[in-house]
Amino acid sequence: MKPEREPAELCADCGKPALRHARVRSAFWHEDRLVVVEDIPALVCDSCHGQFYDDDTVTILDLIRGDGFPAEKARAELRVPVFSFSDKLSFRRGS
Numbered sequence: 023m024k025p026e027r028e029p030a031e032l033c034a035d036c037g038k039p040a041l042r043h044a045r046v047r048s049a050f051w052h053e054d055r056l057v058v059v060e061d062i063p064a065l066v067c068d069s070c071h072g073q074f075y076d077d078d079t080v081t082i083l084d085l086i087r088g089d090g091f092p093a094e095k096a097r098a099e100l101r102v103p104v105f106s107f108s109d110k111l112s113f114r115r116g117s
């Protein structure tokens with residue numbers, strides 16, 4: 023992978039000059055399914071780990087979402103562990 027030009031902007035979240043270009047993956051809820059999109063071009067902050075997409079990327083993500091994430095177009099399938107917030111609440115008193 024060839025290095026891309028480093029951006030000069032400051033992070034919109036933490037204000038530090040720690041942004042770099044990267045390809046990221048992100049999870050989206052689509053109706054009752056959780057789907058993952060890989061290879062999204064983003065600016066990533068090495069300080070606070072914020073991820074920022076430019077307008078073109080947001081538009082393309084909207085188009086992908088509009089396709090409805092058909093299963094036959096998926097590159098791969100992930101098994102995802104599921105946890106409950108309320109499990110932690112019930113353990114809190116006993117620990």
Ligand SMILES: [Zn+2]
Pocket residue numbers: 033034035036037038040067068069070071072
């Ligand atoms: Zn930041």
